[in-house]
Each structure stands twice: as C-alpha cells, then as structure tokens.
Amino acid sequence: xxxxxxxxxxxxxxxxxxxxxxxxxxxxxxxxxxxxxxxxxxxxxxxxxxxxxxxxxxxxxxxxxxxxxxxxxxxxxxxxxxxxxxxxxxxxxxxxxxxxxxxxxxxxxxxxxxxxxxxxxxxxxxxxxxxxxxxxxxxxxxxxxxxxxxxxxxxxxxxxxxxxxxxxxxxxxxxxxxxxxxxxxxxxxxxxxxxxxxxxxxxxxxxxxxxxxxxxxxxxxxxxxxxxxxxxxxxxxxxxxxxxxxxxxxxxxxxxxxxxxxxxxxxxxxxxxxxxxxxxxxxxxxxxxxxxxxxxxxxxxxxxxxxxxxxxxxx
Amino acid sequence: xxxxxxxxxxxxxxxxxxxxxxxxxxxxxxxxxxxxxxxxxxxxxxxxxxxxxxxxxxxxxxxxxxxxxxxxxxxxxxxxxxxxxxxxxxxxxxxxxxxxxxxxxxxxxxxxxxxxxxxxxxxxxxxxxxxxxxxxxxxxxxxxxxxxxxxxxxxxxxxxxxxxxxxxxxxxxxxxxxxxxxxxxxxxxxxxxxxxxxxxxxxxxxxxxxxxxxxxxxxxxxxxxxxxxxxxxxxxxxxxxxxxxxxxxxxxxxxxxxxxxxxxxxxxxxxxxxxxxxxxxxxxxxxxxxxxxxxxxxxxxxxxxxxxxx
Ligand SMILES: [Zn+2]
Numbered sequence: 001x002x003x004x005x006x007x008x009x010x011x012x013x014x015x016x017x018x019x020x021x022x023x024x025x026x027x028x029x030x031x032x033x034x035x036x037x038x039x040x041x042x043x044x045x046x047x048x049x050x051x052x053x054x055x056x057x058x059x060x061x062x063x064x065x066x067x068x069x070x071x072x073x074x075x076x077x078x079x080x081x082x083x084x085x086x087x088x089x090x091x092x093x094x095x096x097x098x099x100x101x102x103x104x105x106x107x108x109x110x111x112x113x114x115x116x117x118x119x120x121x122x123x124x125x126x127x128x129x130x131x132x133x134x135x136x137x138x139x140x141x142x143x144x145x146x147x148x149x150x151x152x153x154x155x156x157x158x159x160x161x162x163x164x165x166x167x168x169x170x171x172x173x174x175x176x177x178x179x180x181x182x183x184x185x186x187x188x189x190x191x192x193x194x195x196x197x198x199x200x201x202x203x204x205x206x207x208x209x210x211x212x213x214x215x216x217x218x219x220x221x222x223x224x225x226x227x228x229x230x231x232x233x234x235x236x237x238x239x240x241x242x243x244x245x246x247x248x249x250x251x252x253x254x255x256x257x258x259x260x261x262x263x264x265x266x267x268x269x270x271x272x273x274x275x276x277x278x279x280x281x282x283x284x285x286x287x288x289x290x291x292x293x294x295x296x297x298x299x300x301x302x303x304x305x306x307x308x309x310x311x312x313x314x315x
Numbered sequence: 316x317x318x319x320x321x322x323x324x325x326x327x328x329x330x331x332x333x334x335x336x337x338x339x340x341x342x343x344x345x346x347x348x349x350x351x352x353x354x355x356x357x358x359x360x361x362x363x364x365x366x367x368x369x370x371x372x373x374x375x376x377x378x379x380x381x382x383x384x385x386x387x388x389x390x391x392x393x394x395x396x397x398x399x400x401x402x403x404x405x406x407x408x409x410x411x412x413x414x415x416x417x418x419x420x421x422x423x424x425x426x427x428x429x430x431x432x433x434x435x436x437x438x439x440x441x442x443x444x445x446x447x448x449x450x451x452x453x454x455x456x457x458x459x460x461x462x463x464x465x466x467x468x469x470x471x472x473x474x475x476x477x478x479x480x481x482x483x484x485x486x487x488x489x490x491x492x493x494x495x496x497x498x499x500x501x502x503x504x505x506x507x508x509x510x511x512x513x514x515x516x517x518x519x520x521x522x523x524x525x526x527x528x529x530x531x532x533x534x535x536x537x538x539x540x541x542x543x544x545x546x547x548x549x550x551x552x553x554x555x556x557x558x559x560x561x562x563x564x565x566x567x568x569x570x571x572x573x574x575x576x577x578x579x580x581x582x583x584x585x586x587x588x589x590x591x592x593x594x595x596x597x598x599x600x601x602x603x604x605x606x607x608x609x610x611x612x613x614x615x616x617x618x619x620x621x622x623x624x625x
Contacts, residue, residue: 012561108614
C-alpha cells in the first residue's frame, strides 16, 4: 500500500491545509478500481467503510491475494474540512462537492476539490462510491447506478447485495460523481449502507464484504480470498419505487420494518400530533412490495415521502 | 388588495408553510397577467424592496392598470424568516428542484404548485440578489437556449446589462427554465448583494417593470425613460478567482472600468502581515461583479469583468 496526497490547497491563515489522500494498492500504473468514501462532512459511515476497506486490502495485499495486474485506489474522505466542524456541506458557501463533478481546476473552491478527486479516480475501469441520499432516511442496503447510455447492469450482482437500483437521472444528477464517472467511460456504482450521521458497524462490515466480493468476482483479488456467499440481486428501476406520502404534519413513528414484505392496506406507521399526542394519521401501504425506504426524521411536514415500497411483482 | 395562498402545507408543529401572493387586479379592462417573483434564496433581500415598492405604486394606480399583477414576495418563507439561503433542513438549493416533478418531500410538492400557479402568465420576472459573497450590477441573466425570445423582452427593464450565458443541463432544474420550457416567459434579475437592500437598484428595477408594463399595454400613463442595457455573451465575460486563502480586500471600485493587469484586490494574511496574492484584471472592461465578503479560499470568486466593445 502507498498513501499519496492527491490534492491540497492553500490553507486559510489560522487553519491547516485542506488535503485529500489516496491509498493505492497493487500496480499503481493500472487503473482497475477506484473507491470514494465521504464527500460530505456527515458521512461518518462512508468514511469508516473506506477505512475498514483499506485495512482489509492491506492485509490481503500482504497475503499475496491481490492480482499483480490490477491497481486499486481508495479515497476515504474529501470532506474533512466539513467533518471537523460538523457540517454536511462545504462550510463557507454550503456547496456540495458531490454536486460539482467533473469539477473545474480554475473554478470555485468545491469545483476545485471535485476536480482534485475526479482527476485521481477517472479512467479507472470501475468506480465505487459510498453514497448518501439527499433526504433523511434509511434504505435497504443496495447498489445503485444512474441510467446512462454507458451503464453496465450485468455485473452489479457481483456485489452480492439484495438489490440493484437503476436511477433515471434528473438534471440535478448530472453533476454527481456516479454520473460523470460513466460519462468519462468508467462503470460506476454507488453503495447505500446505513445512515450518515451515525455509525452502523454491521452495515459497514456488510458494505466492505460486498466490495471484496466484487473484487474477487472481477479478478482483482484471488479466488482464494475468503469471502462469504452474497445474496441474489434483484434489479429495480427507481421509477418502480412507490412513495407513501404523509397527509399530516407531526411526529413520525414507523411501525413496519425496513426490508419487510408488505401488502396493500398494511399499517406502516403513524403521525402523532406533538402537542396532543393524538394520532393525526395512520399510514397504510398503497401497494404490495418490499419496504425499501423509511424516513428517519422525527418531525415531518405534510407531503413528505415517509416510506418507499419497491414493487417486486414484475420480477 | 387580495392576498392568496399559492400552496399551503402543514409543518410538524402548529404552523403551515404558506406560499402567498398579492394579486393586484386593475380597474381598466385587460386580460394580461405579469408575475413578479422573489425570495427563492432566503438570504437575498433586494427583491423585498421591489415587491413592496411595486405593490405600493400599483395600489394607487388601479385605474391605470389593465389586467393582473401577481406579486410573490417569498417562495422560501422558512429561509427568509430564519436568515437561511436554502430550504431549512433540506439538501438541495430550492432553485434546483423545479418543476418539482420528482416529489419526495414537501419542498418538491411546493415547487410544483408554484410553477402551476405562474404558468400562463404573459411575463414573469424572478428577482435574485446574488449571495452574501458577491455584489452585482443590476443585470438580467438569460440562458443562451432561450435568448431569441427573452432578450427583446429584457431590454426595457432598466438594468445595466443582459448576460447571455451558456447552457448546462443542471440549470434545467431552475424556476426560470421550468417556466420558459412550458411557454411562460421568465426573466431572471440578479442585482446587489445578499443580506442587504440597495435602494437605488430596487428603484431602477421598479421603474423598469412599470415601463415594461406600459409597453405591454398593462399600464396607462407616462413612461419613464430607461437606459438600454449592454448585451453580452459568455465570450466577453472573464472570471477572477482567488488561488490563495485569506482575507480579501478590494482595491478597485465595483461598477468601474478596469484595465488589463490592474489590481482588483489582494488576499491578505493578517497573521503575518503579508500579501498572499494580488488579483489582477485579465482584460480591459467593466467590473460588474465584485467580492463583498472578505473571507476567501482558493477558488473563491473575486470578480467578473465584461470586456469587448462596450
Ligand atoms: Zn438567488
């Protein structure tokens, strides 16, 4: 393993330099797999997964299980500047590094940061990002990609995660890392695991296991690498995710468990009036499927997507 | 005076999020409708003055008014009331969730209802005020893809310049793009600076809007003379970004003509007393954007200069 500084720029007079490091494994001249961890300051889970992955790869490389014709780079964090002050986005102008790709080296601060990351990870055959959703909530662990003319669906099952979601990009998605990786010729995946602001160690271990499984299936790690058997992957279009929208504002109490099979008419949760403690709304499933997303906010407004149900009937 | 709800959503505890508009209906005959919109970004307040002053003037001139003026003073009431640029508790910039089709939250629902309400107007004007970092000369920004339709409509608004900028897919999620793409013309004004009111700019835009209304046949009475704007494409706009982090101090005046090589400002290091960087103009031209907020990082935008034949 080799740790290299891939980006740094002028420190503010009373602070240290803003730096981004990459951890390189195998043949550094080969661009096989690039992994990006946290791009936001509250992505604790995402930086930890990268750290655990680095630890594991170090071990596997020392044991001679890494293919000599492959190169891996892991960038655990591009958001230390935000993480150290407890902010999700770049603390000065509140911009999101993951909405600045492919970046611009003469542009704004976060465009320069994105450019630094992107220069280090583009041209890799595969790109894997530890992602977080723009709404507060928890998903069933899954791997995701943007629908472009370039995406490769056939190998997503190599992660052995239960679901693979294909997102049909909105205009706003065109500045994400996943989208730009694909536009520049890489096969890109985003891994969704657990919350952001908390650490879910079993989910983190599961994510590392999924990446190791992918690396073995892709021939980057030897088939002698000890791995657990993955799950069969079900492919879903994000358009088939049925949202359950709240009709009241108040405190939200989910009842149904994430990943559970639900039937139309099942009670999924409740919204309570905070000042009377009376129920304002009983929330029922509008369709059959797997409970795929649960909002993690306690206080919710009317018209919030509090659950997402994956329609698995067509599979 | 006729205050109406555009959309109303229950918040978690004891309050509604209500987007309101002031519908001013003229006493003179006419069917045209013009929409004045502002307050998408909660830290941009220049439009507050324009909304207020326009409503005051029109309330006194109902007999001269043909048709309808809808004034939307705040598309983001939760932001403006709490000194927050964005939608509180929400990741995305409000001007990146239009037309609100991918409904995942109350904010996207609200965005959809706003577009529905403005749809069909003969003209809409979305007033922005830069941000807290940069001071802007009064200007209209037009996406190059909509320039043919919008540039002629923008000339009477009494602004210093019309900047026709290049298109980017991500900008298709703005309010202006969403309206223009459904055939409702929308002009974007940028002027002044965040968290402040520049009365002179507000008065100029108010005059411009009244002039435009007169030319559209919505308002009778004397028309104030307005100055024609400079019209420019991206090719003539150059950016100055800091390459060092520190405290920015301007040396040139906003709105002045600068020469190639002239120092626009410096990045200072108060810890050592050194100058970290001198930022120079890349060409002769008009300094139409200038950094207002002193804390800068490598990459922070310092200024924009408009060159070419002025
Ligand atoms: Zn704005």
